[in-house]
Amino acid sequence: MAKSSPTIETNYFDKVFRKFVANGDGKISITELGSATPExxxxxxxxxxxxxxxxxxxxxxxxxxQRHGCNASDGAAVxxxxxxxxxxxxxxKNGKISADELHSVLKMLGVKCSLKECQKMMSK
Known part of the structure; x- marks a missing residue:
């Protein structure tokens, strides 16, 4: 896979990726992935x-x-x-994403975003 030039998107993905890498080795193990994924x-x-x-x-x-998600051509998998x-x-788990939930998840991922900014995103 060819390395792409750094972009805002790549920097964001890098930041999110680093949140999973608990031991600092630059790779996500199944144990580290388990912290954010149901067993x-x-x-x-x-x-x-x-x-x-x-x-x-x-x-x-x-x-x-993150860029391409599910590669399946099967609609059910997507x-x-x-x-x-x-x-x-x-x-x-009420079937809706509130601005508070968005703010909490982004904060957990290390994304700097105020509740007011999340409310603005949700209104759009």
Whole structure:
């Protein structure tokens, strides 16, 4: 996979990626991934993202997955991926993402964004 030039998007993905890498080795292990993924989905998520099958997710694999998501041509698989992404933000599991939930998740990911900015995003 060719390295792309740094962009705002790449810098954002790098920041999010670093939140998962607890031990600082530059790779996400299945244990580290488990901190943000339900246990019953870990192996599926890992196999989707770890394209070189080395047992770790490196930054390039993480960025590729974030940019392109599910590679399946199957609509059900795409819907499942979208549902999982939605569920990460729907903290109270009421089927809606509030500005408070968006703010909490972005804060957890290390993204600097005020509640007022999240409210503005949600209104758009």
């Amino acid at each position: 019953h989905e870990l192996k599926d998520v890992m196999s989707d993202i770890d394209t070189d099958r080395e047992g770790f997710i490196d930054l390039e694999e993480f960025i590729e997955f 819907n499942k991926e979208l549902r999982e992404a939605f569920d990460l933000y729907d903290l109270n």
